[in-house]
Amino acid sequence: MPKTVSGFSKFTKEEKINWLVKTYFTNNENAKQTLKKYWNSNQKLQELHDDFIENTISNYYLPYGVAPNFVINGKQYVIPMAVEESSVVAAASLVAKFWSTRGGFKANVISTTKIGQVHFMYDGDFKTLENYFSGSKSNLLKVTESITKNMRKRGGGILDIELRDKTEDLDNYYQLHVTFETKDSMGANFINSCLEAIANEFKNNDIQIVMSILSNYVPECLVRAEVSCKVEELFKENAELYAEKFDQAVKIANVEPHRAVTHNKGIMNGIDAVVIATGNDFRAVEAGCHAYAARTGKYKSLTNCEVNGDDFRFWIEIPLALGTVGGLTALHPLAKLSLELLQNPSAEELMQIVAVAGLAQNFAALRALTTTGIQHGHMKMHLSNIIKQLGANEEEQQYLLNYFSDKQVSHSAVVGAYNELKK
Numbered sequence: 001m002p003k004t005v006s007g008f009s010k011f012t013k014e015e016k017i018n019w020l021v022k023t024y025f026t027n028n029e030n031a032k033q034t035l036k037k038y039w040n041s042n043q044k045l046q047e048l049h050d051d052f053i054e055n056t057i058s059n060y061y062l063p064y065g066v067a068p069n070f071v072i073n074g075k076q077y078v079i080p081m082a083v084e085e086s087s088v089v090a091a092a093s094l095v096a097k098f099w100s101t102r103g104g105f106k107a108n109v110i111s112t113t114k115i116g117q118v119h120f121m122y123d124g125d126f127k128t129l130e131n132y133f134s135g136s137k138s139n140l141l142k143v144t145e146s147i148t149k150n151m152r153k154r155g156g157g158i159l160d161i162e163l164r165d166k167t168e169d170l171d172n173y174y175q176l177h178v179t180f181e182t183k184d185s186m187g188a189n190f191i192n193s194c195l196e197a198i199a200n201e202f203k204n205n206d207i208q209i210v211m212s213i214l215s216n217y218v219p220e221c222l223v224r225a226e227v228s229c230k231v232e233e234l235f236k237e238n239a240e241l242y243a244e245k246f247d248q249a250v251k252i253a254n255v256e257p258h259r260a261v262t263h264n265k266g267i268m269n270g271i272d273a274v275v276i277a278t279g280n281d282f283r284a285v286e287a288g289c290h291a292y293a294a295r296t297g298k299y300k301s302l303t304n305c306e307v308n309g310d311d312f313r314f315w316i317e318i319p320l321a322l323g324t325v326g327g328l329t330a331l332h333p334l335a336k337l338s339l340e341l342l343q344n345p346s347a348e349e350l351m352q353i354v355a356v357a358g359l360a361q362n363f364a365a366l367r368a369l370t371t372t373g374i375q376h377g378h379m380k381m382h383l384s385n386i387i388k389q390l391g392a393n394e395e396e397q398q399y400l401l402n403y404f405s406d407k408q409v410s411h412s413a414v415v416g417a418y419n420e421l422k423k
């Protein structure tokens with residue numbers, strides 16, 4: 001077993017790679033070459049990426065695609081998507097085009113409040129704590145003034161500080177529950193700085209601060225996106241039957257968590273791709289969306305459907321804490337480019353775009369699932385990946401793509417056809 005390494009963080013990049021390949025790889029040169037192949041030839045750009053995180057030894061890049069023809073609240077968009085999974089961008093593009101001739105997507109932001117909490121322990125009389133809190137509340141706001149000054153000028157800042165008694169859940173546990181408006185920033189660093197200043201001012205001999213941190217659960221930072229049309233506009237044939245099956249698919253996701261998780265994974269295919277492309281924090285968005293899906297105590301669909309006579313309506317309501325300033329949004333050249341492609345949206349507009357991407361993705365998946373089945377389209381897009389994995393040359397690749405143009409694609413069918421060709 002390799003020995004623990006000390007001082008690794010102080011090694012140069014080259015030294016880190018040398019240590020790694022010597023310790024963990026049998027073919028040192030090959031591993032080194034793979035890592036180096038992904039370095040950017042522009043040294044400045046590479047240094048920028050090196051500095052995003054710690055112990056950077058290479059870049060791990062995702063394909064960056066675009067889905068054109070989105071119409072959101074009457075405005076045209078090309079949506080950037082950073083994602084590794086085939087058929088996601090194709091599905092978004094297909095659905096964007098489909099809805100562009102049916103009134104497009106309608107989206108609106110319901111609320112934009114973010115939350116942060118100072119968690120603390122207190123083993124005394126609640127009335128005394130309440131009095132102490134109300135006596136110090138104005139001071140708690142005062143100590144954050146230098147941090148919130150610019151945000152207040154933008155119309156944001158701290159909205160309120162509440163004392164919450166959580167002793168029913170955990171002995172001696174209380175919170176300062178703080179609400180924020182962070183305008184065009186996601187606000188994580190801003191919120192955390194405010195919370196630490198508040199905690200520092202609030203603590204006393206009887207109050208033990210445990211931690212001060214924003215919450216990634218933001219049910220009051222909500223966005224809604226919707227599509228609607230007449231049932232007969234939905235499907236070329238058997239529209240009523242397929243609309244009913246589509247509706248049932250959503251209902252199933254609402255009652256069956258195993259299905260709901262996959263259903264919501266499909267939604268996140270669209271959401272994460274845009275969140276990543278715009279330099280936002282996809283872990284925060286993922287955690288918040290799944291918590292919202294489970295807000296009733298049961299994990300459910302993030303989308304809803306209604307078929308009312310001739311009318312079809314399909315919508316999503318999700319919490320999204322996004323930024324169009326701060327974080328990596330201006331620092332990562334591709335994130336910056338994505339925002340420019342989206343015509344430099346405000347955070348609220350970006351919330352609408354991301355919600356639409358999630359809804360579009362779910363529409364594509366449900367339409368495929370309830371009609372042809374998912375594998376038909378997905379495997380059509382995945383075909384070239386399978387062919388490349390087999391090591392087919394250009395000519396063989398072309399032959400196999402033609403061969404499968406009118407056949408069902410599966411991994412074993414492609415392997416079979418390739419082996420036949422090689423005979």
Ligand SMILES: CC(C)(COP(=O)([O-])OP(=O)([O-])OC[C@H]1O[C@@H](n2cnc3c(N)ncnc32)[C@H](O)[C@@H]1OP(=O)([O-])[O-])[C@@H](O)C(=O)NCCC(=O)NCCSC(=O)C[C@@](C)(O)CC(=O)[O-]
Nearest residue numbers: 087088090091093094097262263266364365368374377378
């Ligand atoms: C895959 C499609 C789009 C094929 O759909 P199709 O009707 O066979 O496509 P087409 O070849 O007739 O082309 C029509 C349009 O689709 C788009 N399109 C088509 N091909 C491409 C391409 N190569 N590159 C870019 N765009 C493409 C594009 O907009 C194109 O229009 P055009 O540009 O020609 O004017 C369709 O079958 C589909 O939407 N399937 C669903 C795919 C899906 O949901 N994938 C997600 C991954 S599966 C998963 O992870 C989630 C899941 C499914 O488990 C979630 C759940 O269970 O709910």
Ligand SMILES: NC(=O)C1=CN([C@@H]2O[C@H](COP(=O)(O)OP(=O)(O)OC[C@H]3O[C@@H](n4cnc5c(N)ncnc54)[C@H](O)[C@@H]3O)[C@@H](O)[C@H]2O)C=CC1
Nearest residue numbers: 182183184185186187188189190281284323325326327328
């Ligand atoms: N739990 C979590 O989600 C955590 C996330 N993070 C990271 O924090 C980063 C996001 O934090 P932020 O505070 O948003 O970024 P940030 O620290 O880059 O700050 C953004 C700043 O931009 C300024 N600003 C300029 N114009 C503005 C406008 N129009 N509206 C609002 N602010 C404007 C404000 O001073 C604001 O504080 C992300 O990279 C995220 O990954 C950090 C800690 C925890």
